[in-house]
Every structure is written in C-alpha cells, then in structure tokens.
Amino acid sequence: MKIQGAIFDLDGTLLDSMSIWDSLGENYLKSIGKVPKHGLKEKLSAMSLTQAAEFFISEYGVNISMQEILRGFNEMISGFYTEHASIKMGVLEFLKKLKQKNIKACIATANDRALVEIFLEKYKLFDYFEYILTCDEVGSGKENAAIFNEALKALGTEKKRTYVFEDALFAVKTAKKEGFPVVAVFDESAVKEQEEIKSTADMYIQSFLEMEDYFD
Known part of the structure; x- marks a missing residue:
C-alpha cells in the first residue's frame, strides 16, 4: 500500500x-417550533451546515438569519463534542x-x-x-x-x-x-x-x- x-x-x-448529526436537523427545527418532515435526515446527509441552513429557510420558512441558524447548529454540536464525542x-x-x-x-x-x-x-x-x-x-x-x-x-x-x-x-x-x-x-x-x-x-x-x- x-x-x-x-x-x-x-x-x-x-x-x-454521527449520533448528533443524525438528529441535528430534527432537534434544531423542534427548538424553533417547526415540525420536521419525513426523510429530513436523508436530505441533510450530503449537505454542509450552510446548505442545511439555506434548506431550512427555503423549505421550512425559517425566519432567522443564516448566521443565527449556523450559530444554533454550532452550539448544539460543540456541546456534544466537548461532553460526549x-x-x-x-x-x-x-x-x-x-x-x-x-x-x-x-x-x-x-x-x-x-x-x-x-x-x-x-x-x-x-x-x-x-x-x-x-x-x-x-x-x-x-x-x-x-x-x-x-x-x-x-x-x-x-x-x-x-x-x-x-x-x-x-x-x-x-x-x-x-x-x-x-x-x-x-x-x-x-x-x-x-x-x-x-x-x-x-x-x-x-x-x-x-x-x-x-x-x-
């Protein structure tokens, strides 16, 4: 080799x-009062964080800035990395x-x-x-x-x-x-x-x- x-x-x-990533989108949407649709995990799997934020804005009508969505993602992930990963x-x-x-x-x-x-x-x-x-x-x-x-x-x-x-x-x-x-x-x-x-x-x-x- x-x-x-x-x-x-x-x-x-x-x-x-991967446990945090498998549930990240669903948990984030729930945290802002949105109902996740079936198949969300699969749709997000190939996306970057920015692409996921854009998807939430366009598909779920999330009325939050891109930067704020990304900040929310990062807070959820960094906590997991520090404590559990x-x-x-x-x-x-x-x-x-x-x-x-x-x-x-x-x-x-x-x-x-x-x-x-x-x-x-x-x-x-x-x-x-x-x-x-x-x-x-x-x-x-x-x-x-x-x-x-x-x-x-x-x-x-x-x-x-x-x-x-x-x-x-x-x-x-x-x-x-x-x-x-x-x-x-x-x-x-x-x-x-x-x-x-x-x-x-x-x-x-x-x-x-x-x-x-x-x-x-």
Whole structure:
C-alpha cells in the first residue's frame, strides 16, 4: 500500500459522533417550533451546515438569519463534542504511523472549521494534519468531488496514491468516481448501506487498527 497522502472525513470516520448529526436537523427545527418532515435526515446527509441552513429557510420558512441558524447548529454540536464525542479506535495509532513515515494528511469535512478545531484540540491532533478543508469553504458538499480535489492540490500528492477515508456511502461513491482509492470505515449510522459501501470502496475496515497490516 504505497500511500503518499491521506484525506480524512471527520464525523463517523475519525470521530464517533454521527449520533448528533443524525438528529441535528430534527432537534434544531423542534427548538424553533417547526415540525420536521419525513426523510429530513436523508436530505441533510450530503449537505454542509450552510446548505442545511439555506434548506431550512427555503423549505421550512425559517425566519432567522443564516448566521443565527449556523450559530444554533454550532452550539448544539460543540456541546456534544466537548461532553460526549470520542475518537475512534486505532485513529491515534494510525495517525502516528503516517507521521512517522512522512505521509501527508488532511481533513476534508462538511463540518464547521471551529468545530473541527475543538476536536483537534481535545485530542491534541493538530500536528498530524497539514490542512483542514471544509465544504463551506470549498463551496459544495460531498455530492461532488470539489473538496477532495482541493485536498489533493493542497497535499501535492498523486491521486492514485492519495487515499480517501470515509464512512458515508454518498461520499465513498463521489471519491471513488473521481478516481481516488477509497478506504471505507465502519460506522453504526451507515449499517443499512454497509454492503454497497463494501462493494464500492477499495477497502473496508471495522477500525483503524486494521490499517497496520497494510503498511509493509
């Protein structure tokens, strides 16, 4: 496995945190007196936070500014990160291995930069990543490959040797279609799509402890 670079999703991949994301939209709408519609979770799954806020304004008639909606999202998520979220098994060991081998790594996430920094500070992981890229900064969600291509450009590595680590089926499909080698990481939130994820990705792991076998 000749890795030159690694592009990591955050939630559900490095961080055991999908429970907050699965319920974020519904809980936020309820907090402002709106009734969530059926299928909301699925509609929001590929969206960045800004896209979700725009969706609430257009589809639910939320009469609140974009900035205020985003502030509400961030308050809910940051509290969860601080009190409940945990790093996934084997993540630290794998990141240390990449660092030892001078393999560049970055985070590419639909999350907000400030929230990513909360995670990195909590687990003292800043030194393991060259860059942080967010969907909002790139201008699109992971339904297209813009964020992966921007990450590749930032790392300056060969695409065929730059591995994308993702847990969600739609993101796995996007990266794979764009020509990246993809390692799919098990997350409980994606159990229903597990077989399709396995058949789409180049590799499928239950935890990052398994990555030790692929280095030498």
